[in-house]
Amino acid sequence: MINRYQLVNRNNPILKNKDLNSPFTLGNGEFAFTADFTGLQTFYKSYAEEIPINTMAQWGWHSFNSEENYDRKNLKFKNYNRGNKKIPYASEEKGQAGLFNFLRxxxxxxxxxxxxxxxxxxxxxxxxxxxxxxxxxELNLWQGILKSDFVVEGEQVNVETICDPLTDSIAVKIVSDLIIKKRLGVEIEFPYPEQSKTASNWENKEKHQTKLIEQNEKAYNFNRFIDETKYFVNLFSSKNLELKIPSQQHYLFKSKKNENSLTFVINFNENQNRVKQISFSEVKERSIEYWQDYWTQGGIIDFSKTEAPKAKELERRIVLSQYLTAVQCSGTLPPAETGLTCNSWYGKFHLEMHFWHAAHFALWNRESLLEKSLWWYYNILERAKELASSQGFKGARWPKMVGPEGYDSPSSIGPFLVWQQPHPIIYAELLYRNRQKKSVLEYYYELIEESIEFMVSYLEFDQENDRFNLEAPLIPAQESYDPEACLNPTFELEYWHTAFVIAQKWRKRLGMEKNKKWEEITDKLAELPHKNNLYLGHEKAEDTFEKYNIDHPSMLGAYGLLPGSKVDKDIMKNTFDKVLSDWQFDRAWGWDFPMTAMTAAKLGEKEKAVDILLMDSPKNTYLFNGHNRQGSKKDLPLYLPGNGALLLAAGMMAAGWDDSGLESTAFPEEWQVEYESINKYL
Incomplete structure (x- = not known):
């Protein structure tokens, strides 16, 4: 049996020097608080250019008021030809830049x-x-507690910071003689929203209002008003506090008690201006219980018996990724690519990335953390059906870049993507594989059917070649191609084939007859395009490895990420070798490395799989705090799809996949790897 306590604790990140690239985030999936080296957000401006130290929640959405009264109904669509059809897409900024960008x-x-x-x-x-x-x-991963110890002019300061697993609250304990000397206080400052990664405008203080209600000297309520947005903040202190207001939207509290310790809890919520008071000790107790349950009940991989130096670093990345995805990617909405740390793409979700953020939870026996956000697909189902219908299709078309209301954001790229379309089918299948319950089949079948019905109507039948095609306008996962010149992308063909096979399995499990149209498509879906024994980005991209060897090498995902029913393994092996030799990995993305490693593992290339997982490349950098840095991209200082993809790959390499036939793991033969409670992949 793996000693989980030892495994987790030996990977606690312990910071000895200030590092602007490694603030630590505490959270519960719905709410997150990112702290600097003081354990709070004392030096916000110092971190803003690197990784902002924000307080964010799943419910924390805002829209600017528009002087032009922008209305989504006025957005103009560009028609694209497909045979004798004209299909409208929200892709044209020209002539409507204001509205176009407002909606983004x-x-x-x-x-x-x-x-x-x-x-x-x-x-x-x-x-x-x-x-x-x-x-x-030190971030104590086993307990979810951040401990910060520092010195100011010879005076010691000790801070404990904890996020409540049950409410959107942080609990803080400060011990220092500076409290007695009135040289240490706690300040709360409120910003106005902004489109930047910080999501914070500290200048326009007149644009938002704060109403402070003092309940008593230990409890304060802040009612916040930002345009049409309203939320509430509650401060509960263990000591009587003295309040000062240094400037508008800026509040300073100091203890009135002649003691060297202070504890307080700050709660954030969108519905109640007064909540039940909770104490630091209550939050600490709940945090310890929550995180111990998390680490003891899910999957785990132990590399401690492996002498290879790479094993220690791989274990570190895996453990920290388990923590970060629990904190940032396990909420009731799909996450942004930067989670709840800061904003990327204005904090909106990229639904094609939801797979990388959360599919791994099912492999690691934490499928409930995946399922928490799946209700949302039902919530936007009618909107997804409206999107499909507006383009002349049936079923539900899942959008690409969205906020909680489910409207697809206009873009020259996003609306053409289709690889997010089978995602709900895969999520449902992963849940069923874990639970084997009819209730799962009954609940999620509608999502599967509506997803598939769009796919049926989206495909075009090519009479000349007796096949079904994925035709333009579309952009594949490798977003390097002209949407009007794309035909039959390799990865998407295999993914759609997999989705149709799974959908038929669900009908059988529910006692339904096979759908004949789905069966015809499964049999006649276009073959994966290849040339010179190499899989291409898409059928017309014959210069894939000369001109388009950037971004995602998604053709590898047709085998690494999927069962590969349509894949020729010899061609895939040649393609894999070609990608390793010719791909510009410095222009790839964080999830490309785990995806490529999954392909290596399935091809029997165990050494290469590990080498790829740990490839020395700017986009495969894992910071001290575990975040996957995307090179020098300042607007994307962390990339959670990379963390989730790493967990998917590591889980698959440990437990195998359906037809793997592994006698051990897919790690190198000389590695001694132990794992517990991880399920096989597809």
Whole structure:
């Protein structure tokens, strides 16, 4: 039996020096608080250019008021030809840039507040970033507790920061003689939303309002009003507090008690201006219980018996990715690519990325964390059907870049993507594989049927070649191609084939007859395009490896990510070798490395699979805090699809896949790898 406590704790990140690229995030899937080296958000501006230290929630959405009264109904669509059909897409910015970009930028997530320490020197001057000496900051993964120890002019400060698993709250304990000396306080500051990755405008203070209601000297309520958005913040302290307001939207609290410790809880919510008071000790107890349950009940992989230096780093990445995806990707809505740390694409979800964010939960026996967000597909089902109908298709077309209301954002790329379309089918299948319950079949069948019905109507029958095609306009997962010149992308063909096979299985499980149309499509779907024994990006992309060897090598996913029913393994092996030799991996993305490793594993290339997982490449960088950095991209300082993809690959390499026939794992033969509670992949 694996000693899980030892495994998790040996991977606790312990920071000895200030690192602007490694703030730590505490959260519960619905809410997250990212802290600097002081354990709070004391030096917000210092981190803003790298990884912002925000407070964000799944419910924290805002839209700017428009002086032009922009209305979605006025958006003009561009018609694209497909045979004798004209299909409208929201892809044309020209002549409507204002409305086009307004719909892209709204709604957006916003930063709820900055909660930081107010520290003063002996001479009364405010302490700056460089004035503090960091002793140590440790994120205790087993308990979900961040401990920060630092020194200000010889005075020790100890801070414990915890996120409540049950409410959108942080609990904080501060111990320092600076409290007695009135040189340490707690400040809360509220920003206005902004389209940047920080989601914070600290200047336009007149554009939003805060109504402060003092219940008593230990409890304060903040009612927040930002245009049409309203939310509430509650502060509960263990000591009587003295309040000062240094400037508009900025509140400073200091303890009135002549004691060197202070505990407080700050709660954020969208519905109640007063909530039941909770204490630091309550939150701490709940956090310890939650995280111990998390680590003891799901999957785990132990590399400690492997001497290869790479094993230790791989274990670190896996453990931290398990933590980060639980904190950021397990909520009731699909996550943004930067989760609840900061904004990417205005905080909207990219539904094609939902797979990478959350599919791994099912392999690691935490399928409930995947299922938490699947209700949302039913919530937007009618909107997805409207989108399909507006383009002349049946069923439900799942959008690409969306906020919680489910409207697809206009874009020259996003509306043409189709590889998110089978995702709900795969999610449902993964859930059923874990649970084997008829209730799962009955609940999710409608999602499967509506997804498939769109796919049926989207495909075009090619009479000359007696096949069904994926035809233009479309953009594949490798977003490098002209949407009007794309035909039969390799990955999408295999993915759609897999989806039709699974859908028929569901009909059989439910006692239904085979759908003859689905069966015809399964039999006659176009073959995967190849040339010179190499799979292509799509059928017309004969120069895939000369001109288009950038972005995602998605043709590999047809085998690594999927069962590969239509794949010729010899051609895939040649393609894999060609990708390794010719692909510009510095222009790939974080999930490409795990996907490529999955292909290597299925081809029996165990050594190469590990080498690819740990490839030295800018987009495969894993920071001290576990985040997958995307090279020098300042607008995308972390990339959670990379973390989720790593877990999917590692889980598959440990437990295998349906027809793997593995006697051990897909890790190198000399590696001694132990795992528990991980399921086989498709």
């Amino acid at each position: 930028e709204n709604p957006h997530k916003y930063n709820l507040a900055r909660v930081g320490l107010h520290l003063e020197k002996k001479n009364g001057v405010k302490v700056e970033f460089e004035d503090i000496e960091l002793n140590q900051q």
